[in-house]
Amino acid sequence: MIHCVGGDGLGIMTAMIVLRLVGVTFWQEFWFEYAVGFAFGWLIFQLWAFLLQDNGLVAALWKAFRAEFFSMASVMIGMGVVMSQVTPRVVGEQPPPETYAFWGFASFGLLAGALLTVPVNYVLIRVGWKHGMS
Numbered sequence: 001m002i003h004c005v006g007g008d009g010l011g012i013m014t015a016m017i018v019l020r021l022v023g024v025t026f027w028q029e030f031w032f033e034y035a036v037g038f039a040f041g042w043l044i045f046q047l048w049a050f051l052l053q054d055n056g057l058v059a060a061l062w063k064a065f066r067a068e069f070f071s072m073a074s075v076m077i078g079m080g081v082v083m084s085q086v087t088p089r090v091v092g093e094q095p096p097p098e099t100y101a102f103w104g105f106a107s108f109g110l111l112a113g114a115l116l117t118v119p120v121n122y123v124l125i126r127v128g129w130k131h132g133m134s
Contacts, residue, residue, distance in 0.1 A: 005114045008075045011040030013106060017097045026084060026094060034076050042068040049131050067130040074120040078113030 015036035019029040046064035055063060087094060087105040095101035124130035 005075060005110060005117065007041035007045030008037040008072050008113075009110045011037035012075075012079060012110070014040075016106060020094065020097050020102070029094075030076075030080060030083070033079075034072070037076070038068060038072045041072055046130075053131065063129070067124055070120050070124055071117055071130070074117040075110070075113035078111075078116040079109040082109035082112050 012033045015033040016029065019032055024032075042064050046068045047060055050060035050063045050067075051057070053060075082105060083094070086108070087101075091101045091105070095105065097103075121130060125132045
């Protein structure tokens with residue numbers, strides 16, 4: 001789970017900082033964060049793990065994509081609820097990266113995503129679609 005949220009979170013936070021500085025709409029930011037987080041998780045974290053399991057490149061790409069798809073969806077659901085519903089109600093707007101509110105709510109969003117992804121990752125490991133960290 002830490003591995004999952006680490007990769008996805010790194011991509012999400014990188015995209016969020018850049019896009020907040022550029023000034024796009026919430027939903028443009030959300031989908032771009034999803035794409036960047038997915039790419040980080042899929043091509044850096046998941047792919048590497050499946051290549052280490054003696055999979056060929058095509059098989060590793062597919063297995064990594066399959067694992068990342070479900071993991072990332074659950075992380076972004078948690079992140080999206082916090083950032084679209086909770087943050088505006090508390091702060092009044094999407095805070096810029098140089099504020100405590102940005103880092104606090106982004107961390108809270110990742111925590112919500114991490115909690116949602118635990119059961120998803122458990123199932124993915126149990127059915128053999130994802131590797132465990134043992």
